[in-house]
Amino acid sequence: MPYETLQVRTEAGKVGVIALNRPKQLNALNDQLMDELGAALKAFDADDAIGCIVVTGSEKAFAAGADISVMTKYSFSDVFRTEYISRNWEALRSVRKPVIAAVAGFALGGGCEVAMMCDFIIAAENAKFGQPEIKLGIIPGAGGTQRLPRAIGKSKAMDMVLTSRMMDAQEAERAGLVSRVVPLDKLMDEALAAAITIADMPRLAAMAAKESVNRAFESGLSDGVWYERRLFHALFSTADQEEGMEAFLAKRPAQFSHR
Ligand code: CAA
Numbered sequence: 189m190p191y192e193t194l195q196v197r198t199e200a201g202k203v204g205v206i207a208l209n210r211p212k213q214l215n216a217l218n219d220q221l222m223d224e225l226g227a228a229l230k231a232f233d234a235d236d237a238i239g240c241i242v243v244t245g246s247e248k249a250f251a252a253g254a255d256i257s258v259m260t261k262y263s264f265s266d267v268f269r270t271e272y273i274s275r276n277w278e279a280l281r282s283v284r285k286p287v288i289a290a291v292a293g294f295a296l297g298g299g300c301e302v303a304m305m306c307d308f309i310i311a312a313e314n315a316k317f318g319q320p321e322i323k324l325g326i327i328p329g330a331g332g333t334q335r336l337p338r339a340i341g342k343s344k345a346m347d348m349v350l351t352s353r354m355m356d357a358q359e360a361e362r363a364g365l366v367s368r369v370v371p372l373d374k375l376m377d378e379a380l381a382a383a384i385t386i387a388d389m390p391r392l393a394a395m396a397a398k399e400s401v402n403r404a405f406e407s408g409l410s411d412g413v414w415y416e417r418r419l420f421h422a423l424f425s426t427a428d429q430e431e432g433m434e435a436f437l438a439k440r441p442a443q444f445s446h447r
Pocket of ligand 1 (some may be wrong): 217253255299358
């Protein structure tokens with residue numbers, strides 16, 4: 189499917205790569221881009237060959253936020269009536285395969301929020317994260333006030349949301365927002381290596397692991413542990429559980445069927 193605001197490709201026959209591509213606007217997120225991102229994610233999620241998805245931007249910007257030139261024309265009645273954000277930014281949440289954000293340059297406002305909707309973030313050394321919406325007279329609108337404190341704690345989240353300051357890659361790693369920081373010229377290699385590792389894992393276990401970790405952010409401990417236990421039990425009905433354990437005991441590589 190041809191996209192105007194994305195570059196989409198497959199790597200190693202098993203990883204879907206989606207690069208946001210509005211370079212003149214530093215990948216500012218407008219409706220067309222978010223519609224296309226949702227469609228590309230859905231297509232990879234439905235493709236049996238694909239085991240992991242990488243979302244990235246350019247070396248200068250992952251995304252500099254929601255498109256301000258569009259938002260400036262909106263009134264309350266426009267955004268409320270059309271369900272701005274809710275209408276087409278939630279697609280990432282419904283993707284069941286693991287999604288890695290490979291972030292270089294600016295990840296601001298909605299850009300930081302899209303990165304946080306992914307399952308984990310690998311950052312280049314030049315990455316800068318921020319929620320500067322307050323300077324525009326608004327607040328983060330795509331989950332930033334909820335996911336940022338869960339990722340980095342209340343104090344740092346308040347600091348960023350209230351002062352609009354940016355956090356560099358090193359601070360983001362120390363704070364737990366990103367899982368690793370790598371040199372800019374190694375960003376895609378690292379993200380693809382991680383994605384291929386994940387794609388080679390038993391698919392159902394990877395999907396269940398993602399679902400269960402995400403549950404930690406949406407439920408109390410008892411509910412979360414109960415949910416995990418049910419998924420853990422369910423995986424004993426899969427071919428890959430049988431194969432993985434037999435292969436370990438026979439000291440041979442496992443041949444997963446992703447069933
Ligand atoms: N929307 C629309 N256009 C944007 C944009 C955005 N969020 N961010 C950058 N651009 C455009 C600029 O207007 C500029 O366009 P022109 O060349 O036509 O003038 C182009 O991208 C390059 O930007 P700059 O010249 O500003 O580049 P810079 O290197 O000097 O600065 C920057 C980079 C610090 C990222 C700066 O562009 C900036 O502060 N951008 C806005 C960041 C922001 O406020 N994001 C939050 C948006 S609100 C939001 O996201 C709501 C939500 O929660 C969903």
